[in-house]
Amino acid sequence: MAGALELIWLAFVWATVIVSGWLLSTYLFSVYTGRKGRIDKVLGPVEGWIYRAAGVDPAKRMTWKEYMASLLTLSLAMGAFAFIVLIGQAYLPLNPQHFPNMRWDLALNTAVSFITNTDLQHYAGETALSYLSQMAAVGTLQFVSAAVGLCVAVAVFRGFSGKYGGVGNFYYDFVRSLTRVLIPLSFAAALLLAALGLPQALGGYITAATVGGGTQTIEVGPVASFVSIMQLGTNGGGYYGANAASPYQNPSPATNWLEMWMMILFVTAMPFLFGRIVGNPREGYMLLIAVYTLYAINVAIAFIETPQLGAGMETRIGAFSSVLWTVTATSTMTGSANASLSAFNPLVILAALMGMFTQAAPGGIGTGAIFLLLYVVVTVFIVGLMAGRTPEYLGAKITPGDIKNAVIGFVSHPLLILVPAALAFSLGAAASVGAGSGAAGFTSVMYEFASAASNNGSSMLGTAANTVFFNLSTAAAMLLGRYIPIAVMLAIAGSMSRRVRATGASLKTDNLLFACILVASILVLVVLTFLPFFMLGPILAALQGLNAI
Amino acid sequence: MDISNFLRGTLVIAALAVIACGLAYPVAVTAVAGTTFPFQAGGEQVIVNGTVVGSYLIAQNFSAPVFFHPHSGSASGEDPAITIEDAYAQVPGVSSMTGIPQSALYMAVNESSSYTVFFFDQQYVNVVGLNMYLITHYPSVYSGYLSRK
Amino acid sequence: MQSENPRAKAKSGARAANEQRELDANVVLRESIARMDPRRLISNPVMFVVELAFAVVLVMALDPTLLPFVSNKSNQAFYALVAVILLLTVWFSALSDSVAEAQVRSTATSLRQIEIEVKAKRLDADRKPTMVSSNGLRKGDVILVEKGDRIPIDCVVLEGVGMVDESLLTGESVHVKKAPTDILIGGSVLVSDSLVAEVSVNHDDTYLSKLIRMVESSKRPKTQNEIAVSVLLLGLTAIFTIIVGTLLWISLDLSLGVDLSVLIALYVCLLPTTIGALLPAIGISGINRMSENMIIAKSGRAIETAGDTDVVLLDKTGTITIGNRLATDFVPLGKHSAREVGEAAFLSSWYDDTPEGRSMIDLAYRYGYVPRAFRSISRAEAEEFSATTRRSGLKLDHPGIFMLPKGGKGILQGSRIRKKYAGADTQGELNISKGAPDAIMQATRLVPQGFDKAVSEIASAGDTPMAIAIGEEIIGLIRLRDKLKPGIKDKIDAIKAMGIKPIMITGDQPMTAKSIAGEVDIDEYVSQAKPETKMEVVKKEQASGKIAAMVGDGTNDAPALASADVGLAMASGTTAAKEAANLVDLESNPAKVIDVVLLGKQLLMTRGAVTTFSVANDVAKYFAIVPVMFSSLPALGRINILGLPPHVTVLAALIFNALIIPALIPLATRGVRFKPQSTMSLFLRNTLTYGVGGVLLPFIGIEAIGLLIKSL
Numbered sequence A: 001m002a003g004a005l006e007l008i009w010l011a012f013v014w015a016t017v018i019v020s021g022w023l024l025s026t027y028l029f030s031v032y033t034g035r036k037g038r039i040d041k042v043l044g045p046v047e048g049w050i051y052r053a054a055g056v057d058p059a060k061r062m063t064w065k066e067y068m069a070s071l072l073t074l075s076l077a078m079g080a081f082a083f084i085v086l087i088g089q090a091y092l093p094l095n096p097q098h099f100p101n102m103r104w105d106l107a108l109n110t111a112v113s114f115i116t117n118t119d120l121q122h123y124a125g126e127t128a129l130s131y132l133s134q135m136a137a138v139g140t141l142q143f144v145s146a147a148v149g150l151c152v153a154v155a156v157f158r159g160f161s162g163k164y165g166g167v168g169n170f171y172y173d174f175v176r177s178l179t180r181v182l183i184p185l186s187f188a189a190a191l192l193l194a195a196l197g198l199p200q201a202l203g204g205y206i207t208a209a210t211v212g213g214g215t216q217t218i219e220v221g222p223v224a225s226f227v228s229i230m231q232l233g234t235n236g237g238g239y240y241g242a243n244a245a246s247p248y249q250n251p252s253p254a255t256n257w258l259e260m261w262m263m264i265l266f267v268t269a270m271p272f273l274f275g276r277i278v279g280n281p282r283e284g285y286m287l288l289i290a291v292y293t294l295y296a297i298n299v300a301i302a303f304i305e306t307p308q309l310g311a312g313m314e315t316r317i318g319a320f321s322s323v324l325w326t327v328t329a330t331s332t333m334t335g336s337a338n339a340s341l342s343a344f345n346p347l348v349i350l351a352a353l354m355g356m357f358t359q360a361a362p363g364g365i366g367t368g369a370i371f372l373l374l375y376v377v378v379t380v381f382i383v384g385l386m387a388g389r390t391p392e393y394l395g396a397k398i399t400p401g402d403i404k405n406a407v408i409g410f411v412s413h414p415l416l417i418l419v420p421a422a423l424a425f426s427l428g429a430a431a432s433v434g435a436g437s438g439a440a441g442f443t444s445v446m447y448e449f450a451s452a453a454s455n456n457g458s459s460m461l462g463t464a465a466n467t468v469f470f471n472l473s474t475a476a477a478m479l480l481g482r483y484i485p486i487a488v489m490l491a492i493a494g495s496m497s498r499r500v501r502a503t504g505a506s507l508k509t510d511n512l513l514f515a516c517i518l519v520a521s522i523l524v525l526v527v528l529t530f531l532p533f534f535m536l537g538p539i540l541a542a543l544q545g546l547n548a549i
Numbered sequence B: 001m002d003i004s005n006f007l008r009g010t011l012v013i014a015a016l017a018v019i020a021c022g023l024a025y026p027v028a029v030t031a032v033a034g035t036t037f038p039f040q041a042g043g044e045q046v047i048v049n050g051t052v053v054g055s056y057l058i059a060q061n062f063s064a065p066v067f068f069h070p071h072s073g074s075a076s077g078e079d080p081a082i083t084i085e086d087a088y089a090q091v092p093g094v095s096s097m098t099g100i101p102q103s104a105l106y107m108a109v110n111e112s113s114s115y116t117v118f119f120f121d122q123q124y125v126n127v128v129g130l131n132m133y134l135i136t137h138y139p140s141v142y143s144g145y146l147s148r149k
Numbered sequence C: 001m002q003s004e005n006p007r008a009k010a011k012s013g014a015r016a017a018n019e020q021r022e023l024d025a026n027v028v029l030r031e032s033i034a035r036m037d038p039r040r041l042i043s044n045p046v047m048f049v050v051e052l053a054f055a056v057v058l059v060m061a062l063d064p065t066l067l068p069f070v071s072n073k074s075n076q077a078f079y080a081l082v083a084v085i086l087l088l089t090v091w092f093s094a095l096s097d098s099v100a101e102a103q104v105r106s107t108a109t110s111l112r113q114i115e116i117e118v119k120a121k122r123l124d125a126d127r128k129p130t131m132v133s134s135n136g137l138r139k140g141d142v143i144l145v146e147k148g149d150r151i152p153i154d155c156v157v158l159e160g161v162g163m164v165d166e167s168l169l170t171g172e173s174v175h176v177k178k179a180p181t182d183i184l185i186g187g188s189v190l191v192s193d194s195l196v197a198e199v200s201v202n203h204d205d206t207y208l209s210k211l212i213r214m215v216e217s218s219k220r221p222k223t224q225n226e227i228a229v230s231v232l233l234l235g236l237t238a239i240f241t242i243i244v245g246t247l248l249w250i251s252l253d254l255s256l257g258v259d260l261s262v263l264i265a266l267y268v269c270l271l272p273t274t275i276g277a278l279l280p281a282i283g284i285s286g287i288n289r290m291s292e293n294m295i296i297a298k299s300g301r302a303i304e305t306a307g308d309t310d311v312v313l314l315d316k317t318g319t320i321t322i323g324n325r326l327a328t329d330f331v332p333l334g335k336h337s338a339r340e341v342g343e344a345a346f347l348s349s350w351y352d353d354t355p356e357g358r359s360m361i362d363l364a365y366r367y368g369y370v371p372r373a374f375r376s377i378s379r380a381e382a383e384e385f386s387a388t389t390r391r392s393g394l395k396l397d398h399p400g401i402f403m404l405p406k407g408g409k410g411i412l413q414g415s416r417i418r419k420k421y422a423g424a425d426t427q428g429e430l431n432i433s434k435g436a437p438d439a440i441m442q443a444t445r446l447v448p449q450g451f452d453k454a455v456s457e458i459a460s461a462g463d464t465p466m467a468i469a470i471g472e473e474i475i476g477l478i479r480l481r482d483k484l485k486p487g488i489k490d491k492i493d494a495i496k497a498m499g500i501k502p503i504m505i506t507g508d509q510p511m512t513a514k515s516i517a518g519e520v521d522i523d524e525y526v527s528q529a530k531p532e533t534k535m536e537v538v539k540k541e542q543a544s545g546k547i548a549a550m551v552g553d554g555t556n557d558a559p560a561l562a563s564a565d566v567g568l569a570m571a572s573g574t575t576a577a578k579e580a581a582n583l584v585d586l587e588s589n590p591a592k593v594i595d596v597v598l599l600g601k602q603l604l605m606t607r608g609a610v611t612t613f614s615v616a617n618d619v620a621k622y623f624a625i626v627p628v629m630f631s632s633l634p635a636l637g638r639i640n641i642l643g644l645p646p647h648v649t650v651l652a653a654l655i656f657n658a659l660i661i662p663a664l665i666p667l668a669t670r671g672v673r674f675k676p677q678s679t680m681s682l683f684l685r686n687t688l689t690y691g692v693g694g695v696l697l698p699f700i701g702i703e704a705i706g707l708l709i710k711s712l
Helices: A004-033 A039-054 A064-087 A104-115 A131-161 A170-195 A223-232 A253-278 A281-302 A318-331 A346-358 A367-387 A400-426 A439-453 A468-496 A512-543 B003-036 B084-098 B102-111 B127-137 B139-147 C006-034 C045-062 C073-116 C207-216 C224-254 C260-270 C273-292 C300-307 C316-320 C338-348 C355-367 C375-379 C414-421 C437-443 C451-460 C488-497 C510-519 C533-543 C555-563 C575-580 C590-629 C634-639 C646-670 C679-711
Strands: A206-209 A215-218 B045-048 B051-055 B081-083 B113-117 B120-126 C119-123 C129-133 C142-145 C155-159 C162-165 C175-178 C195-199 C295-297 C311-315 C326-332 C381-386 C391-396 C430-435 C464-470 C473-481 C501-505 C524-526 C548-552 C566-570 C583-585
Touching (some): A004 A281, A064 A131, A131 A367, A131 A468, A206 B051, A215 B051, A223 B003, A253 A367, A281 A367, A318 B120, A367 A468, A400 A468, A439 A512, A512 C634, B045 B127, B081 B084, B084 B102, B102 B127, C045 C073, C045 C224, C224 C273, C224 C300, C273 C295, C295 C590, C300 C566, C311 C533, C316 C510, C338 C355, C338 C430, C437 C451, C437 C464, C451 C510, C510 C524, C533 C548, C548 C590, C566 C590, C590 C634, C646 C679
Parallel strands (some): C311 C548
Antiparallel strands (some): A206 A215, B081 B120, B113 B120, C391 C430
């Protein structure tokens, strides 16, 4: 149980992030609705040049299928580029440590992992990736995947609102996401992080002669610029293998709280942005309340047992911050870690799994918001009938097509987690990475696929999972776990954008009652899908009084 | 939109994204950070007598008993921090080895300590910082250990 | 051949059907068993899967060694019990369908009796009338219809001219003159003269019969909403299949000691069997409940759309008010006296058979304002009421000597009239017209002083002023007073409470309309409505995203009925109206449009409630079964909150899962009970009942059944 100081501090952090998220949402609204501002004088010509160079018309209205096709092609092209850099980094410049080329299956896993905003890492960056790979390959993908997340959310919001004649134009959204949002914000945050102690250098590793008489390799690199987009874009991929437990990635409490704050910023702004785009800010407030309630529930589960500083945690970060970070990183699909997951009691792991199974508490950048809307559609449909009307959301009637799409989204998640997990045990792949048949072994394997399918990136297996089986199976889970939900939500939004809006006395969704019901419904859906596996994993471990690992 | 135009659009935007996000952005951050706060950007290197002996942020093995010791086996294995209780527990040993009065060591420990959540939760001490403080303030005690290598 | 109250007939019909139902029990039973044929069951995927599960457990019960690793020879009796309960689950589902369809059949039978029991006078070859049931009429039969008779079947007039009341709407509605070759619609009433007509259809082909057959037919297309629920159920089935499948797989991988029958029990408990079993019955019952209310829904969609209604167009006359406007006062204008007004009203109403017209004659009698009748009255030319001019009148060519009407005791006013209208030889003709004040005003040149004031005085009291003119001069007004229909205010309050906007449509003056609307708390009304007004209102509301419901009976209502989302036609109306509408009220009571809305809401609520309940139930079943299902993981037993032994828990959960289906058949067929209140209040109430209740009830139910099993 957390004490009063912890609660006050948590309330303070959340309050600042909510206020900032609200401010950010006003800016994002102007970015995506094309409001003119002073910034246009500078960026307008740059973007105009980009559109012309690419030969695209940013004003063209795309159908949801065109939007999806553009998004998918761009993502795959970027992923292929990263794959090539990784398997050929030894022949490429900016490799002062002369790291060898990456093995094909690991490179594939890594490219997929970063383009899907998962950032599951079966390698340790400081001993495997050249500067070029860190910056141009995985670093670029962190921007692209976050930008795609924002695009998808905005497109879906537009479709739901029914006010924009469709879902918008992908190139317009993507270019502006980078030029106006992610690059400037990451730049500012990177400088702040660098000032707080994160290295930012390209001169190669430094060998120090230590006081104790030994030598030490000081692994400096473009860390601040990397960590900045990693946290803002809910990517979570570490520059270092130890991720944010590494002192260079997270040297102090100041960086720890700043980085944690950065991972919640965008996902907090999204519900506000939704409210603005659909033209009723209250709709957004209620979604935000639902999201934070789910997030708080996860936090509460993690703090059922008072966290103790122990092996696997960083002393400068402390037990309280480690547990909160872990829940936040899994709930936001960032997946970064400032402590080893083996340090935690099973209930913290349960909370982390809850975050990854829910995917909307608050979920990843952009994708969290669309998952939330997926839950909203299903909830409005199931319970909305009880108001005695054909269920409507924002005035649009929910059709069998919507339910079909939503069901595909829901079915895919357990399928992508449970089938490969069962396969891992059957094929002996689990045993080969040391996952036994007990609660701990089962948890770590299920966790791996939950993380992959939800595009989280957090891992209990870590570099041990660098086997052909895990590299390929998680890559498949990451790809399908990313693009199936995006496709179904774009489909729902695309069809909704053309639907007649009723203005009658339908179920109101912009009130606390609906927020409560939404939370209850999400919990029921998650529990219904995953309870037996919670029982076989962390709950069993907790009952057996053992640690999850 | 025909397929070749579509692919051209994709490839041009992909190429520009690599240039902007993967090259220009980190290089620009490096340039600005390197000129504005070179110490932090360089990894907070500890330089003694002109040589790099480590980083304030990375734990290193202070084998001699005159130093405070970090604990390895935490998640990163590089954590330079120990709890303040741990540091206090090491004070008598360091004091007896160095002859520095315990009160002075306690004061040094306290001065280099901070909280994990700014004003509450665990109090910790950066061992590298603490040892460097001692090296700077008690050169006569420590010069031998430094010059030895 | 009296036209009895159709509802009373239906009630007696329903009683008969009740007796019939006892006999039908066998049919229901037989049919429900036939429905368990897997080939028929496949249309209900959830129950089909349950039947498959039954087959697997049956194999385990017969020979556990066929499925090694996941079964145990010593559990054979348990397997047999599980198999039996699974089979019962399937049967309960089949039973609910059969019961719902039996109810529909019996309701349809009773509906048919309304029609059947109309008697007809069939003319033989020698033109002698014989009393037959309309049921026995065939196309080509010749029948006699006399004044006051209900026309038994659609037919064509051969001889005679008569007035037919084609609408029970009365009030403004018209009596249509029918002459040879005109079509008579079954169910309408002849109000004057007598006619000879030829039956144009066989009994079974009447439009209403077609509608009733539609109700009966089980081949009912699924509504969008039902399809969406089915898709959701399929999705849930898929998710639970994945969960249970991988659970089995992982259990084998990790040797968790799981028994296949227990896993199947968990699977069946998780499947949305409750809503899966009751979904078809809920849809059928929605149509059935409409039919019980004497309303035929042409499709399930019509009922659901009714539930979505945002705006209801209510005709003032016949819906809000009884429609019998009675004259209560003669108001003279200018130099004229009340007597002159009364006499003119008397004369002009002579051929007016509407209650309104008769009330004027009655009132004139009571005041003694009876003119000397004149012999030319029989040669008078009556101008029928026209909806376009909104007036009627009487033209006398020779207003000569007035004669006292039969039984009249009035004072002769011959001299006055003679003086006023001069002699028969000099006076060309006497032209009396009466109608809506503005209509009369347009048609006359002389509007007396104080006309507007008098009109608005009457109208603002909620009464209808009717102007009366002689020749080109308006001589006064007649005050007509209508009464509110009993109970209409409550109904309007009910729909308003649910957020539905009533709009009153009336041909009355704005002042009258305002007053009546005020009496029943309707904020929006359209006065001085013309036949096309309803269409305009419907279009306007739809343009702003509203779902509009309306009532109509005449051919000129047909376009509006067709474009309204919910169109309720009166059975007494024209076939064009009935064809355009999606619902037909056999009682021809326009106020029932409100009941239609409430029934629609009830259908949707019932479907939502059972779905929510079914999904919420799963939570409890999960927490009951999962802690006891892995025999090699005793640690999980610590969260076995029911505290029952494993096999008992599984059986209790399965039995609860099966019994909840028949337990909810009454809810499914009768519908969720509700008090009209706002959408959000209804939502909250139902969510608490079926959502929270759905989570808690199974814990109690399973524990109770478990304790019972344990005690056996």
